[in-house]
Amino acid sequence: xxxxxxxxxxxxxxxxxxxxxxxxxxxxxxxxxxxxxxxxxxxxxxxxxxxxxxxxxxxxxxxxxxxxxxxxxxxxxxxxxxxxxxxxxxxxxxxxxxxxxxxxxxxxxxxxxxxxxxxxxxxxxxxxxxxxxxxxxxxxxxxxxxxxxxxxxxxxxxxxxxxxxxxxxxxxxxxxxxxxxxxxxxxxxxxxxxxxxxxxxxxxxxxxxxxxxxxxxxxxxxxxxxxxxxxxxxxxxxxxxxxxxxxxxxxxxxxxxxxxxxxxxxxxxxxxxxxxxxxxxxxxxxxxxxxxxxxxxxxx
Numbered sequence: 513x514x515x516x517x518x519x520x521x522x523x524x525x526x527x528x529x530x531x532x533x534x535x536x537x538x539x540x541x542x543x544x545x546x547x548x549x550x551x552x553x554x555x556x557x558x559x560x561x562x563x564x565x566x567x568x569x570x571x572x573x574x575x576x577x578x579x580x581x582x583x584x585x586x587x588x589x590x591x592x593x594x595x596x597x598x599x600x601x602x603x604x605x606x607x608x609x610x611x612x613x614x615x616x617x618x619x620x621x622x623x624x625x626x627x628x629x630x631x632x633x634x635x636x637x638x639x640x641x642x643x644x645x646x647x648x649x650x651x652x653x654x655x656x657x658x659x660x661x662x663x664x665x666x667x668x669x670x671x672x673x674x675x676x677x678x679x680x681x682x683x684x685x686x687x688x689x690x691x692x693x694x695x696x697x698x699x700x701x702x703x704x705x706x707x708x709x710x711x712x713x714x715x716x717x718x719x720x721x722x723x724x725x726x727x728x729x730x731x732x733x734x735x736x737x738x739x740x741x742x743x744x745x746x747x748x749x750x751x752x753x754x755x756x757x758x759x760x761x762x763x764x765x766x767x768x769x770x771x772x773x774x775x776x777x778x779x780x781x782x783x784x785x786x787x788x789x790x791x792x793x794x795x796x797x798x799x800x801x802x803x804x805x806x807x808x809x810x811x812x
Contacts, residue, residue, distance in 0.1 A: 513541055516535070518606070520532060523592075540574050555574070557575050558596065572587070572588075575589055627646070629650065633651045641659050642662065679716055700714055705726055725741075738756045741758075745762055758775055778793060781796060790804065
């Protein structure tokens, strides 16, 4: 069991800004969600509308709350603009126990040119075959295929079913529309702290590398085609599909979006759910729709 003071010390160490009201000497017994609150635990209130009707907030032992939440009834409150990070970070810091897994799973093939960093873990039924480098502390789950020339940085998570390094649909045609497929000579470069969720595909480049910069997160069943560049800290929510040579800047957010080949998306841009990007998106711009157009608040 830990005390609220222990949590505050952790938040200070992580440089998470907060204010606290209550008794820091009080003990807390684990964590729970607000809708299924368990007595004696700490919980999180993201916004006022998340509070169930009739819930007695005075019974909460401790709550992490955002700036907008009215928390006068709660005896112990940690208020922060980073309430989600503070809540889940506290859970992981005090309660997460690393799972015991073998360094290399069963029926996994690792080719002779593969270089593995310190404390890399690879699951079952994986194939790593080619000029491949995996950085320190990266975790690769089950049924992952990585081939050809690929570098993956440190502290990455590659979930089950990910495929990295295959060639993609690139070809030339003659007058009879007979296709001659182009051999790919590029590779894939993935930075540090990158998250690739279940079933993501990242194709090798034709000449230059396909690049995913550090601190990117790519959600399940997304596809990053040949020569794409995904900038630092960008997030691709579920089922984004990138045409070849798409260029995405830093700190962008795209949700279930499709991009035409060779489109450019500027730093800090947002592409709304289900949008189809057929032209360049300016820095900081929000676009929505099919085809994607600038979002104008209050206009249907």
